[in-house]
Amino acid sequence: YYTYKSDPLVRVDFSALTAAPEPAMPQDAAFQPSSATGAAFREAIAGLVDYELYAEKDIAKALVAYYAANPDFIWVTGASAKSRAQDAVRVLGEATSYGLTPADYTVEVPAAGASTGSADARLQELVRFEMALSARVLRYVHDAHNGRVDPNRITGYYDFPAKPLDLEGVLKTLTRTQQVRTYLESRHPQNAEYQALRVELESLQASADDEIVVDPKLLLKPGETSPELPKLLTKIAGNLDDEMGGAYGEILATLATSEVYAPELVPVIKAVQKKAGMKGDGVIGPRTVAALVGTSRADKIQKVQVALEELRWLPSDLGSPRVFINQPAFTASYIENGEEKLKTRVVIGKTTNQTSFFYDQLEQVDFHPYWGVPQSILVNEMLPRLRRDPGYLDRAGYEVVNARGKRIPSSSVNWGAYGAKIPYGVRQLPSEANALGELKILFPNKHAIYMHDTPQKTFFQRDMRALSHGCVRLQDPRGMAAAVLGTSVDYIAEKLKHGHATEKVARRIPVYVAYFTAWPDMSGKVEYFSDIYDRDTRLQQALDSTEAVRSPAI
Incomplete structure (x- = not known):
């Protein structure tokens, strides 16, 4: 885990606007200026010379670039704010319903009507409002689309691709559309899970805080009495x-x-x-x-807010069909056309071998797989025994290969000569004792994580199942293999009667190796789970860091 540091805000440099001569024509060919407001805008930009507006670096850059190419108001007409500005401000003020912080987007709308001061002062007030609202709208859209924090800077266990966002394009769209609310709301994830979490958050925020408190030091045995x-x-x-x-x-x-x-x-x-x-x-x-x-109610609110943030890291459309693994719930589901076709228990990584949070595409199913022993397991778990018993791997169903790929007897290696780096590869042959069981389901990723069977079936009877080296063990591997291959369990059983084989997943099926301590079931009911890896705490620290950076006023 890393110490999260939010990027500092920068002062928006309006010099490109205030110093530029009046353009002969707009730089953006799609821009259609209003002669009245365009002239007013060009007159008003002088009021930005000493304006201290702070924003994220990419937003500051996009803001200036947009108005340099499109020198006209989006939010202002005449001497007052447009109705679209009022619509935008109302949406920003409802940020709480999305688990966001309204203060991050607050902009004060100038009072309607002519100012009691000079016309120049009113124009300055309006152009500054224009820039402030555009900056905060861009922040809002960014947060709705990408989330408020960069998860990859919290921990190496988070692995998410960048989600490109055309900030100038956002302002262009807002110039053209009359449906400001609809557009801004559409920038949030549009999946059922996000909406269910929002409904839960609204319910929690509206409910009374009537928590039942039980004495934390209570000690009670059968037959004893306590008012607690x-x-x-x-x-x-x-x-x-x-x-x-x-x-x-x-x-x-x-x-x-x-x-x-x-x-x-x-x-x-x-x-x-x-x-x-x-x-x-x-x-x-x-x-x-x-x-x-x-x-508690307070903890539920925090878990839902964290879950909403995490969902913003994922694609808006989660895809169908899909495989969804929720690590804190210790479950994996196959979902197609809005229906959970399969749900099975899983075992995930121990706290010392945590399973990462990422998403990818399913690739293939391996039947009777080989298990390539990771160097970490070879060094930390096998090497001490091999020093005492060099022939152990030969007897236990493993094969050893040297750097040239040639198989050699385990007993011929001087294992005592090696420490943290071992110049040999070790893999376990297919068998009933194979650590991967009878099949594994692959999806390419740098974490070497996949789903697989296991000979350790008793682990699935436990409620706390963070017990593996990081991969995801399935209680029903045949059912999951059949689901992703679009076939039957009988077909999988027939494949397993033969030796080692592979079969490609023909359809495009995303797999989410996710981490949500609040998550809705298929009916929309939100369930809560323990933060087994303490990741919610780390994420909350990152969110707090972001809030601290954003605290300077406009």
């Missing part, structure tokens, strides 16, 4: 999913006001403890309270 128990039971009941609600909802309703930790409640506590990744011993202690009280 009903509060804990209320929190548990409010956070049950459908499966848990069906199993324990009636018991919780019956004993909701009980201060006695009755025997009937022990299975409930054990079940929710296990779901939270705990031992499940039925003893209510500080760790249990912390895990079971659920996500």
Whole structure:
């Protein structure tokens, strides 16, 4: 992880406008000036000489370039702001509903009517308003399109391509359209997930802050009594999913006001403890309270705001079909035509071997794959044993190749001569014991991450499944392979009767190896998950850094 530093704002250099002679004709061939406002604009730009407007570097550059080529007002007519300006300011003021900060886009609209001062003073006020509004509209569009922070500068675990944005083109469009609100809102992601998160955020912001507080030091064993128990039971009941609600909802309703930790409640506590990744011993202690009280309203708001920001890093249209892996949920889904055709549990990277957040295109399915042992595993996990037992790899189903690609016996290598760099490649042959199981699903990426089967099936029974070296292990690899190849599980089973083989994914299917601690299910209901890698915290720090840089007023 890196220390995030936001780029400083720059003062917009209007000298290219104020010093330039009046052009004989507009530089932009598409520009159609209004003779009245165009003349007023050219007269007004003198009021920008000592104007201190600060903006992001690319926005400052685009602002000057646009008005140099198109010397006329977008937001002003005569002695007042146009209705389109009022529309834009209203949209900017509603930024909260998108998880954005309205203060980042605040522009004060000049009072309607003629100024009590001189005509020159009014003209100066209007041209400065023009520039300020254009600058903040561009910031808003940038944030809606790209997000407020550059994720690749937060951590190497984030890997996102640049999303080009024609800032001058934004202003050109706003000059032509009368549908300012529609246009600005269209620059946000237009997928159902983004809209569901917005609905959730609005609901959370409108709800009363009536959090139930449970004593964090509560210690309660079966048969004991505490006035804190009903509060804990209320929190548990409010956070049950459908499966848990069906199993324990009636018991919780019956004993909701009980201060006695009755025997009937022990299975409930054990079940929710296990779901939270705990031992499940039925003893209510500080760790249990912390895990079971659920996500507070304030935390939910922050998680949704973070999720909205992260969605702005992704394509507006997520694609169909697609594979969506949500790491904090430990699930992978195959989605087509708005329907979740397959959902399976996954195992992801340990906190010391984190799975990255990125997206790519599915490429192929390998049946009975070889496993190329990463150097990190070879050095850190295998080398100590190989120093004691050089022939281990020969017996365990691995093959060793030298720098020329020639296979050599593991027993012939002096493993004790090597440390951090080993000049040999090691791969595991296809077998039931192969670390990748019976198949893997590839998508090219620099992180060497892919989906695969595993012989360690018991891991899928755990609730906390950050247990791998970084790749994504599938509980239902055959189902996922069938889905992405557009075939049946029976076909996959038949392929697996034969030896090593590969099959290309013929369709264009994006795969999202995502990280969302708030995410809607297919019905739009938002679910919340633990921040297993502490990435929300890092992202919030980056957002805070951006807010601090933007705090200087216009």
